[in-house]
Amino acid sequence: QVQLQESGPGLVKSSETLSLTCTVSGGSIRNYCWSWIRQTPRKGLDFIGYICYEGSGGGSTNYNPSLGSRVTISVDPSNNRFSLQLTSVTAADTAVYYCARGGGTPDVWGTGTTVIVSS
Amino acid sequence: DIVLTQSPATLSLSPGEGATLSCRASQSVDNYLAWYQQKPGQSPRLLIYDVSNRATGTPARFSGSGSGTDFTLTISSLEPDDFASYYCQQRSGWPRTFGQGTNLEIK
Numbered sequence: 001q002v003q004l005q006e007s008g009p010g011l012v013k014s015s016e017t018l019s020l021t022c023t024v025s026g027g028s029i030r031n032y033c034w035s036w037i038r039q040t041p042r043k044g045l046d047f048i049g050y051i052c053y054e055g056s057g058g059g060s061t062n063y064n065p066s067l068g069s070r071v072t073i074s075v076d077p078s079n080n081r082f083s084l085q086l087t088s089v090t091a092a093d094t095a096v097y098y099c100a101r102g103g104g105t106p107d108v109w110g111t112g113t114t115v116i117v118s119s
Numbered sequence: 120d121i122v123l124t125q126s127p128a129t130l131s132l133s134p135g136e137g138a139t140l141s142c143r144a145s146q147s148v149d150n151y152l153a154w155y156q157q158k159p160g161q162s163p164r165l166l167i168y169d170v171s172n173r174a175t176g177t178p179a180r181f182s183g184s185g186s187g188t189d190f191t192l193t194i195s196s197l198e199p200d201d202f203a204s205y206y207c208q209q210r211s212g213w214p215r216t217f218g219q220g221t222n223l224e225i226k
Contacts (some may be wrong), residue, residue: 045163045206045217064214096164104210105153107174109162 002027004099004110010094014119018086022099022110024099029080033103036073036084038095039112044093046053050103062088066103089117121145123207123218131226138194140221141196142207147187154183154192157220158203166205167192199225 006019022034033052039045039110049063051073059075076081086093094117100106122145132138142152152169155163165174167183169192180195194201202225207218 044219045208047215047217062213094199104151104215105165105168105208107165107168109164112162 002101004101004108006099006110006113007099008113008115009089009117010114011116012023012089014117015088015091018084018089018093018115018117020084020099020113020115022083023079023081024101025080027037029075029077029082030055032101034073034075034082035100035106037098037100037106037109038093039098040095048084048086048097051075052103053077073099091117091119093117121191121209121212121216122209123146123216125205125207125211125218125221128219129222129224131224132197133226134197134199136157136197138192138197138201138223140192140194140205140223142185142190142192142218144188144190144209146212148209148211151209152179152183152185152190153208153210155206155208156180156201156203157206163206194223197223 003025004036005023012018035050035052036048051061053059063071070087072085096112098112099110101108124143126141154167157163166177171183182193205218206220
């Protein structure tokens, strides 16, 4: 069955860029939309955005307006993975980050990766 | 943003009892309401989508109901494995939003 695995640095300095990758195994990335969601004890679960693969290596995206222009989600179909970039991070971006399949009701989730923003 | 308010925040019950969890939306989400279960240290697991459809692998003791702004997740007879946190989530509007969760604990 489809499995997702997040990877990336667990510690990011304040004002720098958080970069995470989600590798999809057991299925193709080409047939679905793919999301990033984060969770903190204070704010709970927060939808960051999603990308839907549209061929020619690209995809359509939808980002949470609360993150403004700080977020970019991209897809790499040749390696069956997709990525998150979040710029100008602050302590408020400290969270467990999940990748998931689906842009509406995600049905398969990665195990999550903790990212701490340090000053 | 559509705000989802879950109640109660904590529910203390015993195995074998029935559980009723509520989720109220700040505006209509049509039938685009899902429920997730999350255990400590794990990622959320989809239980119910579009109000009442059980996801693959969801036991029949879990059922969802409601429409518009008021929704319910019912667990007919609690098993020890059911004690966890539960979240509702809507896909009617953007951004997708989650409720703050109900913690179902063993009494």
